[in-house]
Amino acid sequence: RKEVEQDPGPFNVPEGATVAFNCTYSNSASQSFFWYRQDCRKEPKLLMSVYSSGNEDGRFTAQLNRASQYISLLIRDSKLSDSATYLCVAYNNNDMRFGAGTRLTVKP
Amino acid sequence: DAGVIQSPRHEVTEMGQEVTLRCKPISGHNSLFWYRQTMMRGLELLIYFNNNVPIDDSGMPEDRFSAKMPNASFSTLKIQPSEPRDSAVYFCASSRESNQPQHFGDGTRLSIL
Numbered sequence: 001r002k003e004v005e006q007d008p009g010p011f012n013v014p015e016g017a018t019v020a021f022n023c024t025y026s027n028s029a030s031q032s033f034f035w036y037r038q039d040c041r042k043e044p045k046l047l048m049s050v051y052s053s054g055n056e057d058g059r060f061t062a063q064l065n066r067a068s069q070y071i072s073l074l075i076r077d078s079k080l081s082d083s084a085t086y087l088c089v090a091y092n093n094n095d096m097r098f099g100a101g102t103r104l105t106v107k108p
Numbered sequence: 109d110a111g112v113i114q115s116p117r118h119e120v121t122e123m124g125q126e127v128t129l130r131c132k133p134i135s136g137h138n139s140l141f142w143y144r145q146t147m148m149r150g151l152e153l154l155i156y157f158n159n160n161v162p163i164d165d166s167g168m169p170e171d172r173f174s175a176k177m178p179n180a181s182f183s184t185l186k187i188q189p190s191e192p193r194d195s196a197v198y199f200c201a202s203s204r205e206s207n208q209p210q211h212f213g214d215g216t217r218l219s220i221l
Contacts, residue, residue, distance in 0.1 A: 043212035100150035
């Protein structure tokens with residue numbers, strides 16, 4: 001079983017839709033969590049950190065559920081420019097684990 | 109501010125040749141990571157350094173791979189001898205501390221023929 005698992009998708013949604021991704025992690029001792037975005041043939045870029053209390057950045061909301069060991073990313077009012085692969089990351093004690101990513105395509 | 113700088117951007121070479129990938133982390137970042145990304149396996153951590161010291165190299169595929177960080181501003185990943193299955197995009201990333209968000213370089217797209 002992978003340490004960090006994501007639904008690979010693809011998620012195909014129309015502009016303006018709300019879309020949510022979940023990511024599960026197996027190491028209950030994981031301490032820090034992040035969402036990264038990766039565009040085709042580009043490097044991963046930090047989208048947002050995930051805090052225990054949940055956090056929001058514009059149209060993006062990240063949540064952490066330690067009891068069930070998953071993190072989520074919600075994108076509201078999706079834009080064409082949101083099309084990318086979204087990677088979740090769990091960190092524990094010098095061990096940073098990336099999920100394989102969820103591909104999102106936003107269509108006009 | 110300059111980000112993580114990797115070179116070369118692209119490398120095409122024949123199997124059996126030595127390949128050296130280079131990385132300059134962001135100044136002031138104490139942790140440096142080397143990753144490999146392929147369609148089949150996704151993003152895999154190969155090795156990471158903290159304060160120039162290798163902390164975890166369990167992701168290094170085999171003895172043909174080696175990495176060094178002689179100082180805080182430079183690291184290399186070497187493959188010798190290279191094989192076609194090493195073809196991938198290799199990313200270097202750095203962070204202030206190991207538990208902080210990582211900043212990635214543009215990557216080196218490696219093709220071994």
